[in-house]
Amino acid sequence: MSVAEDILLSAWVTGLLALTTTAVLLLVSPPLAWWIAQTRSRWRPLVEAFVALPLVLPPTVLGFYLLLALAPGGPFGAIAQALGGAPLAFTFTGLVIGSIIYSLPFVTGPLSAAYRTTDGQLLEAAASLGASPTTRFLRLVLPLHRKALVAAGVLGFAHTVGEFGIVLMIGGNIPGETRVLSIALFDRVEMLDYAGAHAIAALLLAFAVIVLTFTYRWLRT
Amino acid sequence: MRLKAQGELTRGPDFRLLADLDVDVDGVAALVGASGAGKSSLLRLISGFEPHATVTVEVDGERWQAADRTGSAVPAHRRAVGTVFQESRLFPHCTARGNLEFAGRSRRPGVKLAFDEVVHVLDLEPLLGQYPHELSGGQRQRVALGRTLLAPAKLWLFDEPMSALDPASRREIAPYLYDLCRRHAVPIVYVSHSLPEVLAIADQVWIASAGSVTAVDSLPAFSTALDHPLMSDDQAGAVIACRFKSFDARYGLSELVFADAPLFVPGDLSAVGGPILLHIPARDVSLSTTAIDQVSILNRVAGTVDAIVQDGEAALVRVGCGEQSLLARVTRRSVDELRLEPGTRVLALIKSVAVRTTAELGPQP
Secondary structure, eight states: HHHHHHHHHHHHHHHHHHHHHHHHHHHHHHHHHHHHHHHOOOTHHHHHHHHHHHHHHHHHHHHHHHHHSSSSSSSHHHHHHTOOOSSSSSSHHHHHHHHHHHHHHHHHHHHHHHHHHOOOHHHHHHHHTTOOOOHIIIIIIIIHHHHHHHHHHHHHHHHTTTTTTTHHHHHHTTTTOOOOOOHHHHHHHHHOOOHHHHHHHHHHHHHHHHHHHHHHHHHHO | OOEEEEEEEEETTTEEEEEEEEEOSEEEEEEOOOSSHHHHHHHHHHHTOTTEEEEEEEEEEEEEETTTTTTTOOOOOGSSSEEEOOOOOOOTOOHHHHHHHTTTOOOSSSBOOOHHHHHHHHHHHGGGTTTTTHHHHHHHHHHHHHHHHHHHBBBBEETTTTTTHHHHHHHHHHHHHHHHHHTTTTTEEEOOOOHHHHHOOOOOEEETTTEEEEEEEHHHHHHHHHSTTTTTTTOOEEEEEEEEEEETTTEEEEEEEEEEOOOOOOOETTTTTTTOOOOOOOGGGGEEESSOOOSSSOEEEEEEEEEEEEEETTTEEEEEETTTTEEEEHHHHHHHTTTTTTOOEEEEEEOOOOOSSSSSTTTOO
């Protein structure tokens, strides 16, 4: 496989992984972030801690536990097999699950910070107009903080593109299936193919700079 | 509608509200009282924004929350109560139309007005496409008012909703609101700091003072109670109920009967059904202890002084005339020279009256 083919295929896997992960996170994170922002439950700190774990743990730790869970003998792997699927370790699906967990704080954190600033007077006004908690969330909180949602989505996408440790542990290195750009870069360096490594590294760097610049510029408008 | 709010609400060490209300709300109940007396807190209790307060709230026998916290409080969005806040609280991401449509989605029970009707009467058509930040303060409040009218409700709570409006828009909207309240049988609790406003709209008056809301008065009783917080207003004066007798076309005067005495009021009031409410500012009432025949003042009513309170450099004298009372603001020197004291027989000379026509405002209780 030529370097160009390798980059293209890895970029495709990376992009697909980041898109899938972001799509799932954009469904999961807003309700979770809203719950964290306004609940008075005593379980909130624990939930927040679990969401924030990927921020502080080495990705390899998460990857190790995920590997055990997704392997044929692990609980999730067993469930997947019982449902007639293949074990999840070293598959694209397994990679998506790992990425969701790994990028969760990067989407949920900024969202709950934004949701915490919601004007309580507006929520009261909405309730006085007969809007249920769900309606208040869907029709008031979500659109009021739509910029934060887009920013969180971009951050989640970019972060998934940049992940390495978890993929290394649970994804392996199957071209077209689990070989993402960061792994391809690592491989090239190991093979002392510095030209190929340069191409991939520059691509990832340019992507990060461009995405972040445009996001921050858009947030100001 | 029967409204009950009984119990105690505390917020921090400095705020405590004792509510002891068990009243029939019909028409407009004005809620008056100094700032911090607990007026807004009472409205929040009824709306459901204080679900943890140890206050029993019941509407028409339906318990919304219990002082002993048995059962869970009915959440605010299920209470058929619409609130107009002091601030407009429009949703900034929606146009005026979006704000109005937000209100129409609820399926809770209650009276719900037609979108087109509300837009027409509040003159919202030109504003529909605009966002809140593009509207003036008065326009914003007009949209907020319309938004509340569009959500189903059995009771409307108005927390000084006119304070952001200019006098012209106020005059334009107030009769409409009152009319609505009558036609749709949705009672209103209306927080007000303005005595003229209370005199113009109220059927009954609730007084909040020193952290408790208890007293419930008819408008005539409220207007002659000497201890309420709005009494120092220039417009202070009795509201009295009179009966129409005849109209004298020669002079353009209607003759009314008040406490067996004739009262002459400009204009033809023959079309007003039921009692006619008159507001008689205390500053326009003089007192005499002797009969006066040759005087340009037409309206003279005999009565008996029943209370005198000092009011700055002047004194407020309450004169009982049959079942009702008048208020007169006189100098303290006059009190001494006429030797006014409770029990003194006096003649009240009335220089001006303002008719609160009941025709456009609906029947009085």
